[in-house]
Amino acid sequence: MNHPKSATDNEQATHTRGVSRRDFFKLSGATAGVAVAAGATAKGGRSKAFADAANGAASSNGSIHKRPWWVREVDEPTTEIDWGQKSRISEQQRTVRGPGLANYVGEDRAEEVGAIAAENKKQRILDNEPGYRLRDWAFYGSAGFFGFQHAPLSFLPLEGVESPDDLGVPRWEGTPSENANMVRAAMRHFGAATVGFVELDENTKKLIYSQDPDGKTVEFEDVDEAYENDDKRVIPDKAKWVIVYTMQMSEETMRLAPGPIGAGTTSVAYARFPQIQASTQGFLRGLGYQGLGESSINALGIAPAFGVLAGLGEMGRHNRLITPEYGPMVRVQKIVTDLPLEPTKPIDAGIQEFCKTCKVCAEQCPSDSLSYEDEPYWNTVGEWNEPGHKAWFEDAVSCMEYWRTGPGTNCGICFSVCPYAKKDETFMHTMVKATAARTRLFNGMFTNMDQAFGYGERDPEDWWSLDLPEYGIDTQRSARQQV
C-alpha cells in the first residue's frame, strides 16, 4: 500500500493538530457568515424556504424520508465507477471477514492470531484491565450472540405471515413511488434508520455476490419464484429492486473503540438486523411479493456500493459508507424484491470531498491500514478489494490482523474518530456539514476544529454509569434533521 507518510509521521500529525489563530478567526468569520442561515434551519422553523432554495436538494415531494436540506441528489455518485471493470465477486473467497483471513495469511497465521486474541482476552480479564474486564467481555459477547449465532436470517421469507393467496384476495398494487414510501414507513417502524432503493440492471447486478459467505452461489434465473437448494440461491429475473437500509450504531458507545464495549454497538446493530430483515420479508410476503434477504451477515451483495447507489451516503476514506444523517455510525443491509420501487438517486453531500482533506481516520488507524492519498484511486490494494471504482482502498489484512492481535474484537477506530460521527444536539454539527456540502474552503479548518474541540477518547469505566437511550441510539435525530 502506498502511504506517503510513515507511522511516525502519523503520530506527529496527530499531535500537532490544533487551532491556529488563523483557524480561530476563520471560524469566527465563517460562523458569522453562515450562522443566520444554519441557525434558522437548525430548529426547523424556516426549513422549507431553504429546502426550496437549495438546487437539487434531496427532499422528494411526499416522501416520508426527507434528507437534510443541504444534501443534493445527483445523477452520478461521487464515487467514480467503471462498470466495464466490474464483475460479480465471491464473498467467501475474496473478503477477509471471518475465515477469509486464512486465504491471505495462511491457516497457520490465522490460527496464531486467533490464539493471541484468546490469550490476550484471558490475561486482560485476570489483570482487570479497564475496558477489558469480565463485564466488558460479557457485554460484547451477549450483544452479538443473537445476531451472529441465533438469528433467523434467511434468503427466502420465513413462514408465518399470511399472503394474499392465503387470504384469497388480490395482491397489493401501487405505483413505484407509493410502494417506496410504504416500504420506508414499515421499515422505519421495524428499526431501519434510512431506506433507499436501487434497480437491478446489467451493471448493478455485478454488485450481487456470486457466492455467499456459506459457499452457496447466488444466481439469477428466469423463474417466477425464488428458491434455494444445497448449492445455490436463485433470484428471479423479475426481482429487480434492492431495498438498501441502514441501522444506527451508538456514537457514544463506539467512542470506546477499540475494545469490547465499542465493538458491542456493532454487535447490537447486527442483533437488530435479523428482526428488521425478517419483518420486511414478512411485510412483502403479506403484500404478495417476494423479499429475498441475506442468509447471513454480510451476504447477498456489497453493502457500501448499494448504499452509495441508493443515495444513503458517500464512500469515505475508510472505504465504508458515510451518511449525511449519522456519519459512519451505521450498518448497511439489503433485501432484493419484485415489488416495483422507485429508485432513489445518489447524493453529493460533500462527504467524499471532505475526506480528501481530513485523513483523521488514517492518522488514527493503529494498523496503518488506511490510505493517506489525497484523491481516491482505481488501483486496488489486494484481492479483497473489488476493482472498478475509485476509492481509498484499505489494507484489509493488516486491519483484520490488528483486530485479533490488538483488542481481540472488531476495531472501529476509523468510525469513532470520523468528524461526521457526531451527535446532533448542537446546531454546530449541522452547520459544519451544511457548509462542507457547499464548499471545500473550510474543510481543513473543520478537521482541525474537530480535533481541538476535544472529541477525544472516553474512559471505559465511565460508560457503565451513562444513562444512554435504548440501543444507545437517538431515534429522534432523523426527524430533527428533516429540516
Place this chain on the structure above:
Amino acid sequence: MFWFIIGIIVGAGGFALIQRTRRPDVPTTWYGWVLGIAAAVLGLLAVEAFTGSFAELEPTAAWMSLLALGLPAIILGALAWYLPRRTAPSDTVPGDDLIEDRPESEQSAL
C-alpha cells in the same frame, strides 16, 4: 422550556433596547445595529452550542464553543456599543445629555 425562557429574555432585552434607542440622545448608526445583531446571534449560538455540547456529553467541546463563539460575541457587542459613541456628536452621547437640564449656574461653570 430552555429556549422559551431564552426567547423571553431576548424579546424583553430587544424591546428595552429599541425603547432606549428611540431617545434622541442615544446615538445609533446602521453599523451599530449590524454589529449588535451579529453579537446577539453569536451569543445565542454560543449558548446553543454550549448547552448542546453538554447534552452530547462533550464538556471540552462545550467550553471551546463558548470561547469560539462567545468571545467574538462580546467583542462585537462592545464595538456595537462603542463605535457609534465614538463617531457621534458629543451632544448625543449619554452623560453629556443632561447638561441642558442643569441649573444655569452649573452650565456656565461647565
